[in-house]
Amino acid sequence: MSANNRTNKSLLERTLLQRHSVLPGFSPVFGLVLLYLGLIVLLPLSAAFLKTFTMSWGQFVDATTSPRVMASYRLTFGASLLAAMLNAVFGLLVAWVLVRYEFPGRKIIDALVDLPFALPTAVAGIALTALYAENGPIGKLLPFKVAFTPIGVWVALVFIGMPFVVRTLQPVLEGLSKELEEASALLGANRWQTMQRVILPALTPALITGFALAFARALGEYGSVIFIAGNMPMVSEITPLMIVTKLEQYDYQGATAIAVVMLLASFALLLLINLLQAWSRRHEVRA
Numbered sequence: 001m002s003a004n005n006r007t008n009k010s011l012l013e014r015t016l017l018q019r020h021s022v023l024p025g026f027s028p029v030f031g032l033v034l035l036y037l038g039l040i041v042l043l044p045l046s047a048a049f050l051k052t053f054t055m056s057w058g059q060f061v062d063a064t065t066s067p068r069v070m071a072s073y074r075l076t077f078g079a080s081l082l083a084a085m086l087n088a089v090f091g092l093l094v095a096w097v098l099v100r101y102e103f104p105g106r107k108i109i110d111a112l113v114d115l116p117f118a119l120p121t122a123v124a125g126i127a128l129t130a131l132y133a134e135n136g137p138i139g140k141l142l143p144f145k146v147a148f149t150p151i152g153v154w155v156a157l158v159f160i161g162m163p164f165v166v167r168t169l170q171p172v173l174e175g176l177s178k179e180l181e182e183a184s185a186l187l188g189a190n191r192w193q194t195m196q197r198v199i200l201p202a203l204t205p206a207l208i209t210g211f212a213l214a215f216a217r218a219l220g221e222y223g224s225v226i227f228i229a230g231n232m233p234m235v236s237e238i239t240p241l242m243i244v245t246k247l248e249q250y251d252y253q254g255a256t257a258i259a260v261v262m263l264l265a266s267f268a269l270l271l272l273i274n275l276l277q278a279w280s281r282r283h284e285v286r287a
Contacts, residue, residue: 045263048256048259048260048263051252051256052253052256059253059257060257063251064258064261067234068233069239071234071237072241073239075150075236075237075239076219076240077219079150079153079154079238080157080215080219081215082154083154083157083158083215084211084212084214085211087158087164087211087214088165088207088210088211088214091164091165091169091210091214092203094166095165095166095170095173096169098110098166098170099173099174100173113163113166113167114163116159116160116162120223121160121221122227125223125226125227125228126227128147128152128155128156128224128228129152132146132155146228148228148230148232149230149235150235152228152229152236153228153229153236153238156224156228157218157221159224160217161213161214161215161217161218164210164217165207165211166210167210168206168210169203169206169207169210172202172203176199176202176203180202181194184197205277208273211273212270212274215269215273216266216269219262219266220262221240222238222244225240226238226241240262243255243262
């Protein structure tokens, strides 16, 4: 098909879509979308940037690179990354069991996956602290301390991030035909080869998406972490807590400066992950 024919076909499809759309029209709907996104997303974010612009470059650097703030960056990004990686592995296993196997209590377990979504974060933090404290049911059995340490931060982030991976992978697994696995076995592939060559390539975009969602959710988590972290300066302080601390000290410029750094870092990481998703889809199509 020539380029002109493809262009004409694309224009015709867009025209028919607009003509038969159930919505009143592109212009008013697009205007409402921009208004909604502007009020809910762009306006609050731009306010943070505008507040930061009142600082000089030296003040901005001092506020965002002090030793205490840098320690919070290392803990927040490091624990979030490790939690998202663990959730990517075990979230895949949970989704696989829920989709591919029938067993008593399956629906109950499936409902429990959504518990971190519905549970207030403060309640989750108190429950995790009670379990993993040195005198708690789990904490007293462990040879190392969990609550009030960076390990406790990581545990809380694993808890709140797990549903994102499972719920992202489940619909993809449900749509993955079992005939592909059977064909792979008939062609002589063992289970590991089938997983590596057939299943994982199909799941990679969804797995990256679930990882990104869990990672982004962990970066901004506050309520479930502050109870189990102990909030010790230079040891177990997360960056969201540093922002709240700055606000309590009426240092609004310092708080917005740290918030802008977190916003830019999160945007850059999500952009990188989206690029990886696009690459994996192109690689899948070529394969």
